[in-house]
Amino acid sequence: MSKKEVFTQAQLDQYYDGMKKEHLGPLWYDLGHMVTKEPVHDVKPYLWKWKTIRAYALTAGDLLEPGKDAERRVVYLQNPSLVERGLIGYGTHTLYAGIQLLMPGESAPSHHHSQSAIRFVIEGEQAYTAVNGEKTYMERGDMILTPAWTWHEHKHEGTEPMFWMDGLDVGLVRTLAASFFEPYEEESYPMEAPENYSTKQFSMGAFKKLNEEKAPGYPSPIFGYKFERVKYLLDQMTEEDNDPFDAYAIEYINPATGGSADSRIGTMMQKLIPGQHTKAHRHVHSAIYHVLEGTGYTVIDGQKFEWEKGDFFILPPWSYHEHVNTGSEDVFLFSFNDKPVMEKLELEFSEEYKENNGQQTVESTFVPNTDV
Numbered sequence: 001m002s003k004k005e006v007f008t009q010a011q012l013d014q015y016y017d018g019m020k021k022e023h024l025g026p027l028w029y030d031l032g033h034m035v036t037k038e039p040v041h042d043v044k045p046y047l048w049k050w051k052t053i054r055a056y057a058l059t060a061g062d063l064l065e066p067g068k069d070a071e072r073r074v075v076y077l078q079n080p081s082l083v084e085r086g087l088i089g090y091g092t093h094t095l096y097a098g099i100q101l102l103m104p105g106e107s108a109p110s111h112h113h114s115q116s117a118i119r120f121v122i123e124g125e126q127a128y129t130a131v132n133g134e135k136t137y138m139e140r141g142d143m144i145l146t147p148a149w150t151w152h153e154h155k156h157e158g159t160e161p162m163f164w165m166d167g168l169d170v171g172l173v174r175t176l177a178a179s180f181f182e183p184y185e186e187e188s189y190p191m192e193a194p195e196n197y198s199t200k201q202f203s204m205g206a207f208k209k210l211n212e213e214k215a216p217g218y219p220s221p222i223f224g225y226k227f228e229r230v231k232y233l234l235d236q237m238t239e240e241d242n243d244p245f246d247a248y249a250i251e252y253i254n255p256a257t258g259g260s261a262d263s264r265i266g267t268m269m270q271k272l273i274p275g276q277h278t279k280a281h282r283h284v285h286s287a288i289y290h291v292l293e294g295t296g297y298t299v300i301d302g303q304k305f306e307w308e309k310g311d312f313f314i315l316p317p318w319s320y321h322e323h324v325n326t327g328s329e330d331v332f333l334f335s336f337n338d339k340p341v342m343e344k345l346e347l348e349f350s351e352e353y354k355e356n357n358g359q360q361t362v363e364s365t366f367v368p369n370t371d372v
Contacts (some may be wrong), residue, residue, distance in 0.1 A: 043316035044081035045300040050310025059205035066108040074098040092286035092339040096170035102156040110184035121145035126158030133192035140225025147219040151189040167336040220254035234271040245281045266339040270324035280322040281359030283350035287315040287337035292329030302363040
């Protein structure tokens with residue numbers, strides 16, 4: 001074995017400076033930054049109050065008209081921890097959430113894109129989303145699927161403002177440099193199927209209990225997932241269905257395969273009964289939550305996020321979290337996530353919090369910015 005040469009500090013500095021100039025690097029110094037022992041990310045949790053979002057969205061109703069002044073009238077949720085990195089429009093590193101408003105008589109023109117998208121209805125009725133020529137009418141609590149590359153548009157036939165959440169995998173698609181967008185050649189895609197056809201045909205089998213076996217498949221033959229069916233299924237659950245981490249929970253599925261409703265975006269509804277306090281766990285996938293009904297809080301890595309009906313909050317990847325219902329009525333939490341992607345890449349992993357009987361110590365409470 002040859003004897004290693006001894007370098008002076010000046011020689012070492014010259015060596016490393018030379019590598020840097022040639023855009024090279026020493027793995028022996030940087031391996032720990034490149035291959036970490038557990039997930040490392042820049043995503044921080046955050047919470048938005050519905051009254052603040054709603055006020056800004058309504059003002060936008062006076063500022064511009066969808067299809068004329070802008071493609072869509074949407075106020076998006078910007079995670080401040082990601083805007084510092086120049087990631088505009090990101091809720092998590094992979095997911096985007098925006099609140100879309102249609103006023104009575106308005107429509108948003110047809111387009112399609114490589115991003116997957118879901119819509120969750122917050123307020124209003126008598127508006128529809130049309131996907132590939134099929135109208136699905138939207139009611140509060142409904143989830144509407146617009147799979148990647150499907151032509152979709154919106155129209156409001158009612159008399160009151162219509163609000164819903166758009167959830168897309170914007171960050172994922174941008175990171176993979178795979179973003180495409182195309183407007184339809186006319187304002188509206190030809191209407192072909194009877195309205196709500198797929199919803200009526202498949203809705204009885206479009207949900208499953210959390211963690212039940214599922215199979216791959218895309219796209220789903222159903223676009224509209226009705227809240228009345230979701231609530232019915234949740235209300236039929238018994239104590240043996242009560243998940244220690246997610247309470248009473250169901251996932252929205254592709255009824256033809258049992259797989260996730262969208263191939264890249266997972267969707268879930270959870271119910272917490274009054275006084276329920278789940279145990280904490282963490283997982284690789286990230287999520288964005290909307291409080292459909294109820295009051296309570298979520299503890300994320302020791303920080304308490306107090307929420308009420310209409311609010312939104314971010315769950316970063318690999319963050320311990322638990323939910324608490326502090327009210328006298330059931331809580332319904334809707335969330336969408338990037339779990340299907342993590343599962344396809346064989347990267348999904350979860351871990352329970354084992355200290356203090358599975359519940360975290362609250363170290364601080366998040367204070368939202370409520371200025372309007």
